Amino acid sequence: MVTGKTFLILGGTGEARELARRAHQAFGDRARVVSSLAGRTSGPAAIAGTVRTGGFGGSEGLAAYLRDEGVACVVDATHPFAAEITAHAHAACLREEVPRLLLERPTWQLPAGGRWVEVKDMEEAAETLPQLGRRVFLTIGRRLEAFAAVPDTWFLVRLIEEPAEPLPLADHRVIVGRPPFDLAAEKAILEEHRIDCLVAKMSGGEATRAKIVAAHEAGIPTVFISRPFMPPGDAVATVDEAIRWLEPRL
Numbered sequence: 001m002v003t004g005k006t007f008l009i010l011g012g013t014g015e016a017r018e019l020a021r022r023a024h025q026a027f028g029d030r031a032r033v034v035s036s037l038a039g040r041t042s043g044p045a046a047i048a049g050t051v052r053t054g055g056f057g058g059s060e061g062l063a064a065y066l067r068d069e070g071v072a073c074v075v076d077a078t079h080p081f082a083a084e085i086t087a088h089a090h091a092a093c094l095r096e097e098v099p100r101l102l103l104e105r106p107t108w109q110l111p112a113g114g115r116w117v118e119v120k121d122m123e124e125a126a127e128t129l130p131q132l133g134r135r136v137f138l139t140i141g142r143r144l145e146a147f148a149a150v151p152d153t154w155f156l157v158r159l160i161e162e163p164a165e166p167l168p169l170a171d172h173r174v175i176v177g178r179p180p181f182d183l184a185a186e187k188a189i190l191e192e193h194r195i196d197c198l199v200a201k202m203s204g205g206e207a208t209r210a211k212i213v214a215a216h217e218a219g220i221p222t223v224f225i226s227r228p229f230m231p232p233g234d235a236v237a238t239v240d241e242a243i244r245w246l247e248p249r250l
């Protein structure tokens with residue numbers, strides 16, 4: 001039985017899963033590696049170590065969890081657009097004096113000369129669409145209220161799983177798929193549905209990059225939603241660097 005320290009990973013990404021695997025391998029004999037998931041998707045991929053699921057109850061709830069479980073350090077490896085949990089982790093770790101690292105994947109480097117439009121949020125993306133296309137591929141999750149009033153536009157919406165509630169879009173079709181996505185398949189989707197505009201979050205990472213390349217090669221414009229604000233603190237871009245940050249702390 002492991003009686004050592006507890007290390008918490010805030011997860012929900014491929015990087016978090018890889019970090020759990022590597023940390024369990026490197027420190028599993030002396031630390032309990034706990035991954036936390038929000039519980040948004042059914043049947044998430046297997047994760048090494050212990051998994052807990054569901055919200056903590058705001059930053060106060062997370063602070064109580066850190067205290068009660070005697071957490072030695074936290075790596076926030078959540079998605080770059082999961083801004084709320086990241087803000088909560090920042091506040092809770094400050095309050096409980098628990099070291100926190102942000103594992104933040106780099107943004108995509110976009111080839112020069114592409115038809116890229118970067119906007120600050122969903123509302124601005126929706127305002128931009130009428131000038132760009134009529135058959136739009138939305139790859140930004142299920143919070144789509146901002147697009148409800150876009151006129152004369154058909155949407156192809158890709159989600160991780162079938163939505164539990166109807167989407168707030170008049171004319172649309174849902175397809176279901178989990179990353180990673182490959183280039184040939186992304187090209188086929190654009191072609192089959194005669195897509196003339198792509199909307200994506202500036203997520204970065206390899207798992208969802210192919211759609212950007214496919215759109216670029218087809219001359220289709222891409223509207224990128226900018227990343228939300230990240231709180232200050234230790235930050236790295238790779239799992240290797242995160243493991244090095246953990247070594248002296250576990």
Ligand code: NAP
Pocket residue numbers: 010011012013036037038040053054055056057058059061062077078079081082083084085086088140141201
């Ligand atoms: P969010 O808006 O930042 O968080 C909303 C609330 O969900 C948080 O306040 C927290 O509830 C709970 N939560 C979020 N992540 C959690 C975690 N890892 N463990 C426990 N509770 C968590 O988050 P979101 O954008 O909905 O994303 C939810 C999860 O999906 C994240 O884990 C993220 O890594 C993953 N994900 C998100 C995206 C995206 O585009 N947003 C894409 C891929 C994967 P309490 O306040 O009750 O603690």
